[in-house]
Amino acid sequence: MKSRLLAGLCLSVIAGGCGGGHRYVPAPTQIPPRLDVKRYGRVGLVTFTVAKAKGTLHELATARFSEAVLESQPGVEVLELGAADSVLRRVGQAQFGAAAAQSLGTSKNVPVVFAGQITVSDVKPTGRVLGINLPSIKATVSVELSVGLFSAETGGTLWRSSATATEEVGSLALVGGEPSFSAKDPNVAYGHLINRLVSIVTSDLRPTWERH
Secondary structure, three states: OHHHHHHHHHHHHHHHHHOOOOOOOOOOEEEOOOOOOHHHOEEEEEOOEEEOOEEOHHHHHHHHHHHHHHHHOOOOEEEEEEOOHHHHHHHOOOOOOHHHHHHHHHHHOOOEEEEEEEEEEEEEEOOOOOOOOOOOEEEEEEEEEEEEEEEOOOOOEEEEEEEEEEEEEEEEEEEOOEEEEOOOOHHHHHHHHHHHHHHHHHHHHOOEEEOO
16 A cells, blocks of 8 residues: 555656646757857968977977867868978067068968967976986976967967966976976877866867857
């Protein structure tokens, strides 16, 4: 008897939940990305520079950034322009800015150019460090990635984003007290750190979803 009463009560609860008291949940709406580069059709990407460090950290960050742009906004063409050293020397700039963007716009026929910089600080080796020229150590490092989008017509800054992350990385060398990122497999050594930074910096390029 008690079993039949309990079963009936459960059925009543289920029926009540499926009745007129059921709350309508609207479907999520896609919100366009804050930065839409597809409208340019073609964008230039200068290899990021690196400050206070050596090695290939900036090259990996540039590659990851290019992948993120292509994945976030299918249809856009990313023209990787390589290092901007020769362009900076030609226009007499120490860092990428208006003149460099305009010069690349003319020579490479791109309407906008991405440029960025990796800055490394607060390197804290794990364990005891006996020398300054070590083949490979683990260390906790703080890395900042700053990226800007420049108009190749006016040289003006159209967008800028930056992010900082702190993480322990492997295959790091200290040469003369300066960190050198030159692992045989950078994806294993410090790929996770770069992925975090790029994901944050490129958040404006990805659409979002929200319920109204």
